[in-house]
Amino acid sequence: xTGEVVLKKGxxxxxxxxxxxxxxxxxxxxxxxxxxxxYVVKKSVGDWVYIDxxxxxxxxxxxxxxxxxxxxxxxxxxxxxxxxxxxxxxxITGVLAVLFVIGQLQAWGELVESGFxxxxxxxxxxxxxxxxxxxxxxxxxxxxxxxxxxxxxxYKVHSKSMLRIEMCTTFWHFLGGLWLYLYLxxxxxx
Amino acid sequence: MSVTDIQLQQDTAGHDDHHDDHEHAQSFVxxxxxxxxxxxxxxxxxxxGIFWALxxxxxxxxxxxxxGFPEMQLEWLRPFLGQWxxxxxxxxxxxxxxxxxxHGTIMVFFVLTAGLSGTFSNFLIPLQCGARDMASGFMxxxxxxxxxxxxxVMFVSMFIETGPASGGWTIYPPLSALPQAxxxxxxxxxxxxxxxxxxxxxxxxxxINYITTVINLRTxxxxxxxxxxxxxxFFITAVLGLxxxxxxxxxxxxxxxxxxxxxSFYLSDIYIAGEALPHLGGSPILFxxxxxxxxxxxxxxxxxPALGITSEIISxxxxxxxxxxxxxxxxxxxxxxxxFIVWAHHMFITGMNPFLGSIFTILTLIIAxxxxxxxxxxxxxxxxxxIIFTPAMLFSIGLVSFxxxxxxxxxxxxxxxxxxxxxxxxxxxxxxxxxxxxxxxxGMLAGxxxxxxxxxxxxxxxxxxxxxxxxxxxxxxxxxxxxxxIGIAGFPRRYYAFTSFDTFSGFADLNALVSIAAILxxxxxxxxxxxxxxxIFRGKLAPANPWKSNTLEWTTPRxxxxxxxxxxxxxxxxxxxxxxxxxxxxxxxxxTVPYSHTPExxxxxxxxxxxxxxxxxxxxxx
Numbered sequence: 166x167t168g169e170v171v172l173k174k175g176x177x178x179x180x181x182x183x184x185x186x187x188x189x190x191x192x193x194x195x196x197x198x199x200x201x202x203x204y205v206v207k208k209s210v211g212d213w214v215y216i217d218x219x220x221x222x223x224x225x226x227x228x229x230x231x232x233x234x235x236x237x238x239x240x241x242x243x244x245x246x247x248x249x250x251x252x253x254x255x256x257i258t259g260v261l262a263v264l265f266v267i268g269q270l271q272a273w274g275e276l277v278e279s280g281f282x283x284x285x286x287x288x289x290x291x292x293x294x295x296x297x298x299x300x301x302x303x304x305x306x307x308x309x310x311x312x313x314x315x316x317x318x319x320y321k322v323h324s325k326s327m328l329r330i331e332m333c334t335t336f337w338h339f340l341g342g343l344w345l346y347l348y349l350x351x352x353x354x355x
Numbered sequence: 356m357s358v359t360d361i362q363l364q365q366d367t368a369g370h371d372d373h374h375d376d377h378e379h380a381q382s383f384v385x386x387x388x389x390x391x392x393x394x395x396x397x398x399x400x401x402x403x404g405i406f407w408a409l410x411x412x413x414x415x416x417x418x419x420x421x422x423g424f425p426e427m428q429l430e431w432l433r434p435f436l437g438q439w440x441x442x443x444x445x446x447x448x449x450x451x452x453x454x455x456x457x458h459g460t461i462m463v464f465f466v467l468t469a470g471l472s473g474t475f476s477n478f479l480i481p482l483q484c485g486a487r488d489m490a491s492g493f494m495x496x497x498x499x500x501x502x503x504x505x506x507x508v509m510f511v512s513m514f515i516e517t518g519p520a521s522g523g524w525t526i527y528p529p530l531s532a533l534p535q536a537x538x539x540x541x542x543x544x545x546x547x548x549x550x551x552x553x554x555x556x557x558x559x560x561x562x563i564n565y566i567t568t569v570i571n572l573r574t575x576x577x578x579x580x581x582x583x584x585x586x587x588x589f590f591i592t593a594v595l596g597l598x599x600x601x602x603x604x605x606x607x608x609x610x611x612x613x614x615x616x617x618x619s620f621y622l623s624d625i626y627i628a629g630e631a632l633p634h635l636g637g638s639p640i641l642f643x644x645x646x647x648x649x650x651x652x653x654x655x656x657x658x659x660p661a662l663g664i665t666s667e668i669i670s671x672x673x674x675x676x677x678x679x680x681x682x683x684x685x686x687x688x689x690x691x692x693x694x695f696i697v698w699a700h701h702m703f704i705t706g707m708n709p710f711l712g713s714i715f716t717i718l719t720l721i722i723a724x725x726x727x728x729x730x731x732x733x734x735x736x737x738x739x740x741x742i743i744f745t746p747a748m749l750f751s752i753g754l755v756s757f758x759x760x761x762x763x764x765x766x767x768x769x770x771x772x773x774x775x776x777x778x779x780x781x782x783x784x785x786x787x788x789x790x791x792x793x794x795x796x797x798g799m800l801a802g803x804x805x806x807x808x809x810x811x812x813x814x815x816x817x818x819x820x821x822x823x824x825x826x827x828x829x830x831x832x833x834x835x836x837x838x839x840x841i842g843i844a845g846f847p848r849r850y851y852a853f854t855s856f857d858t859f860s861g862f863a864d865l866n867a868l869v870s871i872a873a874i875l876x877x878x879x880x881x882x883x884x885x886x887x888x889x890x891i892f893r894g895k896l897a898p899a900n901p902w903k904s905n906t907l908e909w910t911t912p913r914x915x916x917x918x919x920x921x922x923x924x925x926x927x928x929x930x931x932x933x934x935x936x937x938x939x940x941x942x943x944x945x946x947t948v949p950y951s952h953t954p955e956x957x958x959x960x961x962x963x964x965x966x967x968x969x970x971x972x973x974x975x976x977x
Contacts, residue, residue: 181490181571188563188597195601199648203605203620203641212623212636284617286636294612 186332190339193302197295197343201350204291208354214286215355219275225268226348232261233341240334246324248317255314258337262307269296295347299340306340309333381917389500391492392917396499397478398810401803403506404470408796409884411461412877416870418454421446423870425852439518451851452521453539457513459524460547462792464554465509467657469502471799472596475660476565476589478806482908483583485574485925487918490567494560501557505550512546520547523849525646528621528639532613535627545614548607555600555607562600565593574907575969576927581946583906583931584677587684588663591691592656598695599652606645613637640705647698654791655694658758659687661798662729665751667931668805669733671904672748673740674942676932679732686725693722703771704778712771719769723762730759741935741942745902746820750801753828754794761789764839779849782842785835793831800827800883807887808901812913813894819886823879830876837865905931905945923972929961949973 207213239254273293276282281289313333316322322330390396417436420427430444439450477495481488489495512519521539522531526547534541569590573582582590609620613634621642622634670677677683699707699715733755742748764786767773777783800823807815844862846853853859853866900909910925925947933944939956950957950965957965 178571181567184571185490185494185563185567188566189559192559192563192597192601195598196605199602199605199645200609203609203645206644207620207638207641210638210641214636285619287618287620288636290612290618290620294609298608 180328182328183332183335186335190336193339193343196298197347200291200294200298204350204354207287207291212286214281214288216276216281216289216292216351217279218292218352218355219272219279221268221272221275222348225265225272226345228261228265228268229341229344232258232265233338235261236334236337240330243317243322243327243330244324248320248323251317251322251330252314255310255317259307259310259314262303262310266300266303269300272296292351295351299344299347302343303340306333306336309336389496391488391496393477393481393489393492393495394810394915396495397474399499400469400473400477400502401810403503404466404474404799405884405887407461407465407470407506409880411458411466412880414454414458414461416874416877417446418451418458419870419873421451421851423867425854446851448851449521449538450518452523452537452849453513453518453543455849456521456523456526456539457509457519460509460520463524463653463657464551465506467792467795467799468558468596468653469554471795471802472589472592472656472660473499473502473561474799475585475664475802475806476561476593478810479585479908480565480568480589481572482809482911482915482919483586483906483931484569484572485577485907485927486568486572487920487924489564490572491564495564498557498560498564501553501560505553505557508546508550508553512543512550515542515546517541517543519543525643525650526610527646528610528613528642529625532610532621533625533627533632534614548611548614551607552604555604558596558600562593562596565589566597569593574924574927577946580681581927581930584666584680584683585660585663585906588659588666588687591687592659592663595652595656595659595691595694599649599656602645603649606642606649609645610642640702643702643705644698647701648695650701651698652691652694654787655690657795658791658798659690661754661795661801662687662758664798664802664805665733665754667904667906668747668751668801669736669755670932670934671805671902672743672745672751673737674743674934675736675740676934677732678735678738679728680930680932682728683732686728689725690722693718693725697722700769700771700774703774709771716769716771720766722769723766726758726762730755730762743902744821745804746815746817746824747801747805747902749821749824749828750797750804753824754797754801756828757789757794757797757831761786761791761794761835765790777842779847780842781838781846781848784848785838785842788838789831789835793835797827803887805902806908807890807894808897809908809911809915811891811894812897813890814897814901815890815894816886819882823882823886826879826882827876830872830879833872834869834876837869841865841869903941903943905933905943907946910945910947926969926973928968947973 235254235257239251239258242248242250242254273296276289276292281292283290283293310333313322313329316329386392387395390399417432420429428444429440429446433440436450439447441447477489480486509519517538519539520526520531520543521537522544526544530536531540531544534544569582569586609618612618613621617633619634619637621639622632622637625632625634666677666683697715697719699711700719703712703715737752764782768777768783768786804815804820807813841862844859846859846862853862897913899913902909907925907927911919912921927946928949929944929946931946933939933956935942936944936956939953944953944956949968949970950961951968951970954962954965
């Protein structure tokens with residue numbers, strides 16, 4: 166049971182829940198694609214200001230990459246039935262996620278200090294919308310992470326029961342990648 | 356590791372095929388209210404949809420009274436509308452706008468998206484694919500209850516003092532973004548946005564479920580090339596919804612920020628009563644781009660399920676295989692793809708680059724090709740068929756008629772040059788009411804008449820159904836055909852009255868005719884309502900397969916329990932359209948009959964396939 170369903174004739178298909186997760190991720194992608202294109206369209210209209218991005222965004226980017234690594238460590242540990250390191254990996258991931266959120270809020274503070282408010286030119290409003298929506302999705306992932314962590318303490322996460330941790334890992338890597346994309350997009354289109 | 360091994364047992368037990376075909380002891384609440392059974396959820400969507408359709412229809416008749424008879428005394432509506440009737444006994448001008456807005460919102464989203472897709476995707480996907488239930492019954496239940504919540508919010512918004520949202524169902528800013536612009540842009544607009552956010556969540560939860568179920572939970576033998584066209588249509592519809600509703604969410608989110616937090620995404624350089632607003636740097640056109648990126652696919656989200664239902668019903672009642680099965684799938688995929696790259700044809704007069712306009716014109720006109728293929732295939736399916744005129748069949752043929760006569764005017768409107776004249780006139784109103792409004796509505800009614808026996812185990816009255824059809828069909832043409840002339844004459848839509856323009860006085864009779872026809876058409880729907888509710892309790896008992904149809908849902912018991920089939924799920928051996936196959940003893944061969952049981956009617960390649968069929972669990976029918 167590595168998150169796959171074995172059909173009668175031995176054909177392996179993706180587990181429905183996992184498939185549903187991918188569909189959910191597609192709809193999240195559509196939200197951010199539409200906002201990105203709104204950004205590009207708005208910029209082409211003119212009347213645009215250029216943002217000095219706070220240093221903090223670089224630090225949080227590193228943090229979220231680290232959290233992806235620890236998440237993957239937990240996933241690999243589950244594959245190898247290393248129950249203790251699953252818990253450690255998941256816990257580290259959770260702590261890093263909280264640090265990431267605090268860092269993002271810090272970065273907002275820095276933005277405000279340098280005069281780029283949420284209310285004002287859309288150029289700066291978009292930065293808050295992008296990072297805020299990302300955090301909103303990260304909260305969802307944190308709840309999911311909490312569920313998996315609890316499961317791991319009940320011995321429910323191991324090489325024969327990988328569905329939840331697999332889905333959680335997918336979601337986590339997705340959100341990490343999403344933030345890197347958003348940050349890169351904002352910097353490159355500034 | 357003993358602890359983890361026990362957990363393994365629990366986890367794998369969930370994958371057993373037969374785990375829920377036994378009866379559960381269910382309380383009233385889990386069976387009829389917070390049910391996770393797809394059939395109950397489908398009925399919930401249907402009843403809620405019918406409620407909204409009735410309300411949306413009544414709203415339209417109220418504003419048709421104003422348009423057809425501008426001098427009419429409406430004092431008698433005061434008990435219902437209260438302060439919205441002015442002391443002179445006329446309809447309040449701002450409330451007229453609210454009526455138009457709510458009619459559009461209700462019909463597009465609550466009736467033809469949730470009521471149509473919600474009902475038939477939920478009901479038919481598991482039954483026609485051969486699944487016990489949706490991939491996630493819980494998410495499916497959430498999908499309905501988010502829709503319910505969204506409905507409640509929208510319904511409440513109609514009873515607040517400042518009135519519901521009034522900026523048109525497309526809620527263009529700046530009108531919708533500035534509470535001081537009109538009374539409907541205040542609390543009513545906020546509630547509209549809240550309701551829509553809930554609605555988007557409901558649609559996404561439903562859509563994810565539909566797609567997952569179609570891809571993952573088809574029964575053995577049900578390959579994509581054997582899927583009924585209904586399922587193909589619901590599947591493509593769900594994909595469109597999954598890709599486009601998040602964009603509406605983005606558009607609404609930025610609008611919420613503009614309204615409540617003071618950002619300037621859509622607002623710039625606005626003066627109200629001589630005073631400059633602080634908003635700078637935004638663009639209202641941006642909203643239109645985002646909105647129509649959802650809005651155009653949305654009209655296909657509305658019409659595709661209806662087209663799928665029609666394919667099934669026309670084939671069954673012509674006793675002929677559907678003409679061009681693969682062409683039908685291809686044209687639906689084509690329509691679905693094109694729907695994402697034509698949105699700017701709603702924006703030809705926003706000052707867009709004319710060259711860009713011509714590109715969107717060409718892309719728009721290309722949609723005529725797959726649409727014409729579909730219309731052609733319906734007609735050729737009917738050609739020389741042994742047509743049985745059930746009410747469902749009549750409504751399906753009516754749909755094809757509306758789809759063609761409404762689609763033709765789409766060619767006019769898709770031209771950026773002609774659209775400069777016709778934009779926002781009644782010509783547009785007539786066009787979309789025929790091609791996606793009435794057509795989708797007829798698809799929904801056809802579906803209700805056709806699958807009512809499976810939903811409630813009883814038949815609807817045939818004669819009342821036919822009466823309902825003829826009154827609706829004639830009524831709808833009487834409403835929308837004259838409307839084309841009104842539009843060409845230059846009447847702009849969403850105007851409260853035309854009495855102060857001399858040019859328009861010659862068309863007052865035509866407007867009155869339209870209004871009378873609208874009232875009659877709404878009246879005809881009460882025949883349906885009576886028939887529907889009466890038949891649920893008193894209709895004739897339905898036989899197992901009343902329309903002699905091939906698809907899987909007719910192999911279930913008269914009242915399918917949770918889990919749909921007692922015992923094993925039937926296997927599928929052929930496509931869904933083996934009607935009047937030469938040599939066969941009946942004029943239909945259900946999908947569950949293997950080729951090896953029908954040597955008399957098999958084609959050469961089917962005889963080859965028959966040799967490799969896995970017949971475990973199938974008894975020979977004779």
